[in-house]
Amino acid sequence: MAYERITVDPARMGGVPTIRDTRVTVGMVLGQLAAGRTVDDVLADYPYLERDDIWGALEFAAAAVNEREVPVARPA
Numbered sequence: 001m002a003y004e005r006i007t008v009d010p011a012r013m014g015g016v017p018t019i020r021d022t023r024v025t026v027g028m029v030l031g032q033l034a035a036g037r038t039v040d041d042v043l044a045d046y047p048y049l050e051r052d053d054i055w056g057a058l059e060f061a062a063a064a065v066n067e068r069e070v071p072v073a074r075p076a
Contacts, residue, residue, distance in 0.1 A: 005056030017060060019053045029057040 007021045017026040024046055032042050039054050 003060050005053050006060045026057045026060055030061055
């Protein structure tokens with residue numbers, strides 16, 4: 001699934017998902033929100049981000065935690 005505001009580039013931040021080719025990672029945004037900071041607080045810290053970037057990070061994270069690999073049983 002493609003995400004409009006999330007970039008995964010092996011040459012940027014070691015391939016960690018970032019917001020729109022910036023050096024702000026999805027994890028940094030989520031960590032701030034998890035610590036109790038508001039969306040407005042995050043936007044004040046990173047004035048080049050937009051509100052939709054925050055929602056995009058949350059959407060990406062929600063999809064990521066729902067992904068899983070299911071092992072395929074080997075025939076006996």
